[in-house]
Amino acid sequence: MEAYLENAPCLFLLFDIEGRLxxxxxxxxQTTGYTRGELLQKTVDKIATLGTRIxxxxxxxxMLRLQGKAEEIFITLQTQSGTAIPVMINVQQNxxxxxxxxxxxxxxxxKYESEIIAAKKKAERALxxxxxxxxxxxxxxxxxxxxDAQLTLLRQQNEDAQQLNFTLAHTxxxxxxxxxxxxxxxxxxDIGEDEQKNLLQKIRNLGIHTRELLMQLQHYVQMGLSxxxxxxxxxxxxxxxxxxxxxxxxHVVVLQTGxxxxxxxxxGDMEELFLHLFDNAVKFREHGSVANLTVTATVVQANTFxxxxxxxxxxxxxxxxxxxxxxxxxxxxxxxxFGLFVKLSAGTPGYGMGLAFCRKIMELHNGFITAxxxxxxxxxxxxxxxxxxxxxxxxxxxx
Numbered sequence: 001m002e003a004y005l006e007n008a009p010c011l012f013l014l015f016d017i018e019g020r021l022x023x024x025x026x027x028x029x030q031t032t033g034y035t036r037g038e039l040l041q042k043t044v045d046k047i048a049t050l051g052t053r054i055x056x057x058x059x060x061x062x063m064l065r066l067q068g069k070a071e072e073i074f075i076t077l078q079t080q081s082g083t084a085i086p087v088m089i090n091v092q093q094n095x096x097x098x099x100x101x102x103x104x105x106x107x108x109x110x111k112y113e114s115e116i117i118a119a120k121k122k123a124e125r126a127l128x129x130x131x132x133x134x135x136x137x138x139x140x141x142x143x144x145x146x147x148d149a150q151l152t153l154l155r156q157q158n159e160d161a162q163q164l165n166f167t168l169a170h171t172x173x174x175x176x177x178x179x180x181x182x183x184x185x186x187x188x189x190d191i192g193e194d195e196q197k198n199l200l201q202k203i204r205n206l207g208i209h210t211r212e213l214l215m216q217l218q219h220y221v222q223m224g225l226s227x228x229x230x231x232x233x234x235x236x237x238x239x240x241x242x243x244x245x246x247x248x249x250x251h252v253v254v255l256q257t258g259x260x261x262x263x264x265x266x267x268g269d270m271e272e273l274f275l276h277l278f279d280n281a282v283k284f285r286e287h288g289s290v291a292n293l294t295v296t297a298t299v300v301q302a303n304t305f306x307x308x309x310x311x312x313x314x315x316x317x318x319x320x321x322x323x324x325x326x327x328x329x330x331x332x333x334x335x336x337x338f339g340l341f342v343k344l345s346a347g348t349p350g351y352g353m354g355l356a357f358c359r360k361i362m363e364l365h366n367g368f369i370t371a372x373x374x375x376x377x378x379x380x381x382x383x384x385x386x387x388x389x390x391x392x393x394x395x396x397x398x399x
Contacts, residue, residue, distance in 0.1 A: 011077075011087065011103035017065065019043040019056065022098060031105060033080035049076045049084055060091070068093035075103075144311060151307040156363065164217070164340065171341050172213060175206040182206075213341075216353045220340070223269070223360050233267035235385075236260040239295065239320075242274035251282055251290055257297035257320065263385055265365040273361040274322070276354035277381050281324035284379075294323045302384055306368065317367070317384040324380075328373040337371060358383075 005012050006026040014023035021039050029036055032047045039046065045053045052075045063070050070091045077085045089103035182199045185191065191199075236259065243253040263270070278293060285291040300319045305311040329337065336342055338359040343352035355371075358381070362369045367385045374380060 009104075011089075011101075011105065013044070013101045013103075014098055015044055015101065016098050017061070019045065019061065021046075028103075031079070031085065032077060047077050047079075049078045052076050052078075064091060064093065064099060074106075077103075077105075141313070144308065145304065145313065147308070155307055160340075164221075166340075172210065175210045175213075179203050179206045179210075213351060216351050217340075220353065220356065220360065223357070223364070228266065230264050230266065232262045232264050233270070234260075235263045235270065235320075238267055238270040239274050242271050242278060243295070245275060246278040246282065246291075246293075249282070251278075251293070253278065253293045253295065255295050257295055260297060260320075261318070261387075263365065266361075269361045269364065273358050273383070276358050277322045280354050280381075281322070281326055281379075284326035284328075285324070286327065292325045296321050296323070299387070300384075304386075316387040318387055320383045320385065322381045322383075323374075323378060325378040328375055328377070328379050329371075331373060334371050334373065338369070 008025065008027060011028040011031060012023075012025035013021060013028060015021050020041055020043055022041075024036060024039050026036075028047075029039070032039075034047065044056065048056065055075065060070060060073065060075075070089075073089050073091070075087055075089055077087050079085065086106045087103040088106055089101050091099050091101045093099050182203050186196060186199055236257070239255065239257065239260070243255060246253055278291075281293050282291045297318060297320045300317055301314045302317045302319075304313050304315050338355045340356050341352040342355070358369055362383055365385060367383060369384070370382045372380050372382070
């Protein structure tokens with residue numbers, strides 16, 4: 001045997017097809033505790049455990065006869081003292097029909113395998129826990145978003161109820177009080193014919209006014225209760241139709257929006273929204289001037305949480321802005337102007353319902369509306385439409 005094989009860091013053995021040992025190196029002898037003389041001409045069974053002996057007869061030797069080699073075979077050798085040693089062995093047939101085996105003792109194999117299995121189980125547990133945590137986090141986020149939506153709806157309904165109560169207690173009571181007053185004057189004996197006609201005309205006007213107020217309220221309430229089906233429609237067309245009606249009256253509407261996507265909802269309500277915004281600009285223009293409006297559209301990121309404090313989840317919105325050059329309003333009025341029958345100036349026409357309708361329509365389209373004053377340069381009304389509710393491609397049937 002070559003000298004360099006004697007103490008090589010591997011187990012060397014030479015054996016025939018019957019398993020008789022024809023040569024071993026010093027490393028194998030030291031590992032098993034046998035002398036070279038005690039091993040030569042003995043079968044490999046002498047240094048193998050019972051399980052490995054059976055493996056030799058049922059698997060290893062038949063494999064060597066068929067293939068002439070065996071690679072990365074795990075066996076267990078047994079020392080003279082009875083200690084089991086795990087070994088990985090490779091065997092190759094020689095030209096003279098004998099076989100050379102090279103083995104490496106793997107003393108820490110069980111330990112490593114246990115550590116690998118433990119690490120694998122730990123990783124699997126962590127993966128499951130992470131998935132469960134991610135699922136729980138997602139469910140919590142969804143629940144929080146649903147809670148915010150419910151609280152927002154409840155707040156809006158509460159505000160509507162308060163405003164309706166105020167309307168019934170004050171806005172509608174005033175014309176009724178005046179009608180009662182004027183009616184009582186008609187029964188006076190000394191009243192003249194001209195004064196009678198004047199009082200009757202006032203009562204008639206108050207009746208018409210009260211009827212219009214009730215119709216406005218009815219429309220507002222029914223808008224939130226409507227069961228009509230939603231469908232995709234052209235936001236571009238709704239905007240253009242509303243602009244055309246205002247332009248017929250001599251006012252200027254400049255559309256700088258580009259091509260707008262389709263939106264799911266109610267086309268008629270959306271056209272009404274833009275008409276209210278345009279009419280509002282016409283009412284509050286400089287006296288005697290032409291109303292000049294500019295409509296722009298941009299994609300922005302906005303917080304979806306409307307009621308819960310210190311909660312943030314941003315998503316993409318289409319922001320459609322209507323800017324005018326009117327008299328503007330105070331910063332304190334930016335929220336109040338969306339209430340029912342709110343008029344910042346008593347001398348302006350209308351019932352103070354237009355912006356309340358705008359807020360309601362945006363809520364029905366899962367969006368929201370804000371207002372900002374530019375001082376003497378006018379005001380800007382921003383309508384935020386969630387992009388998830390839209391699509392770019394045209395519908396199968398033109399809307």
